[in-house]
Amino acid sequence: MEEDFVEKILLGASVFRDERSLFPEFLPQKLPRREKEISRLATDFRPLIQKKGSFAINVAITGTAGVGKTAVARYCGKHIENAAKKKGVAIKFIPYNAHTFRTKTSILRNLLTDHFNVTARGFSDEEILGMLVKRLEKDDMRLIVALDEANLLGSDEILSIIHASEVFGIERSRISTIIICRRTEWRAILNAPLSGHIHDQINIPGYTRSELVDILTYRAQLAFNPGVISEEIIEMVAEIASQTQNARHGIEILLRAGKMADYEHFSEINAEMVRRAKVGVYPELRPDVLDDLNDHELLTALGLARRLKHHGITATTINEAYKYYQIACEEKGVRAQSMSAFRKYVNHLDSVGIIGKAVGPLGRGRRGRRARITFYDLPATVLEERVLRILELNNKK
Ligand SMILES: Nc1ncnc2c1ncn2[C@@H]1O[C@H](COP(=O)(O)OP(=O)(O)OP(=O)(O)O)[C@@H](O)[C@H]1O
Ligand SMILES: [Mg+2]
Structure with a gap:
């Protein structure tokens, strides 16, 4: 065994230009084939930037797994912040995932401590809310809070977050929401009081094969060195992912196949690697x-x-x-x-x-x-x- 073989691996060549760009939390600069949904969400939130006064906008984004719900919300959130800055309006986009934040209380507390540097410990919910509202008024700031996997919060908690900002009068409400949820779960939690507060619901359809080809071509460009993956191989991955219409499915296969090429010291990804990678990826059942x-x-x-x-x-x-x-x-x-x-x-x-x-x-x-x-x-x-x-x-x- 050569003594420096580990260094050789660590310093050696890889098929990846940037492996992390295929990790689940990575948000790409562009979301090809989601222009329509992004425009609609941006149009829904336009009044926050263009109209004076306090009011909230609540939009639900639904769809099956891996269709880009989270990505579309985060993408828009970023651009809303940028556009607002250009207009001299203060808007903050803050995403929460209900896996981590399971109640209205934990979300409000986190808003205050992490984003406004105020200690929330020892105060009641009402007091916290009071402090938050005051602070938003003082800074003349609006919030867009994304509630991802909102089914885990349930309709009561979602409603109480929406209501929270109305406690001091609807005309003073400064907290808007984007509620993100798979479609089946959304149907299960949607009730009349909640639906009365939703201004728009955007249902995102699954991806077709040709849409997946465009998306995976783009994601492969970000992730792999030139010449590593051919058009045919991308089409093969798109074909597999089109069975679930789920972009994550295709992206995970790209990542695994790339890792296989690296483990086995290949400079290209071949069909066999895709076939093997596919077995390890469990697409969520639609x-x-x-x-x-x-x-x-x-x-x-x-x-x-x-x-x-x-x-x-x-x-x-x-x-x-x-x-x-x-x-x-x-x-x-x-x-x-x-x-x-x-x-x-x-x-x-x-x-x-x-x-x-x-x-x-x-x-x-x-x-x-x-x-x-x-x-x-x-x-x-x-x-x-x-x-x-x-x-x-x-x-x-
Ligand atoms: N149009 C697109 N262009 C590029 N990448 C995309 C596109 N749509 C989705 N993705 C990528 O596919 C993956 C899944 O997308 P996302 O997490 O937004 O799905 P989701 O609808 O929120 O799924 P879930 O219901 O499981 O939370 C992410 O890695 C995302 O970056
Ligand atoms: Mg999601």
Whole structure:
């Protein structure tokens, strides 16, 4: 072993020009193919810059996973701040993710301590709010607070954040919001009081293959050295990501494939690396696909997920799956349908791409070649969790 081999790696060549530009938190300078949504959001917030007086604007951004909701909000937020500065207006864009900040209180406290340098400890919510409002008035400043993954806050907390700034009179409210939420979750939390406060709702559609080609071409330019990735390889990644319409899916594959090239000392990314990278990336299942399923199709998916969740099992038969479906029905207090109905549900799940069907050996010491049911690269536990949530929501309706 050469003594300096670690240094050789550390100082050696890479396919990446800037690997970090493919990391999840990176916000690119441009968001190709989102011009329409960005213009609409900017138009919604234009009054904050052009009109005097205090008022709030609340906009919801919805859409499935990886369609650019967070990116569009942050991109616009940055430009709103810049444009306001040019007009001599003070506007601050402050993004919060409800994973980290779960309540109105934690958000208000953080606003005050981190962004206005005021200690919030020992004060009640009302007092904090009072201080914040006073401070905003004194500085003649407006805030746009993004509430990302807002479903984790729930409608009551979101409303109380919107109301917070109205406590001292609607005409004094200086806190606007951008509420970001996946579409299924948004439907679950939207109620009349909340919807009464939303001025606009922008639903962002999933990306098509050709849109993904443009986006991934741009992201690859930022991330890789020239000559590392060809147009054909980008098209291949776009094709894979178009199944979920999710840009994150494609970006993660680019990152993993690039890492593989580096690990194995290749100077180019090839199709084999993409195929291998794809297996490790679990695109979030499009929630709207599950939305459109009826209860028995959901119970079928639940049974399959539970069957395939077991270690080492990648495929199952229709008979085996039927048993798990029956158990799921029993658990939910629903009468199980006949085998022939069950076959129809399985076929439907196949046609919408939740499961796959193949003919081949069953594997792991189980004999026989039969039609078998598989999941694509979606983990069974993820499917189980999503299906249970939707069944619960349907139950509440
Ligand atoms: N039009 C685009 N151009 C370049 N990159 C994009 C574009 N749209 C999305 N991305 C990138 O794709 C990834 C996913 O986007 P983003 O995080 O905004 O999705 P999201 O809709 O908020 O998803 P989630 O519901 O999972 O939070 C990010 O890395 C983002 O930078
Ligand atoms: Mg997001």
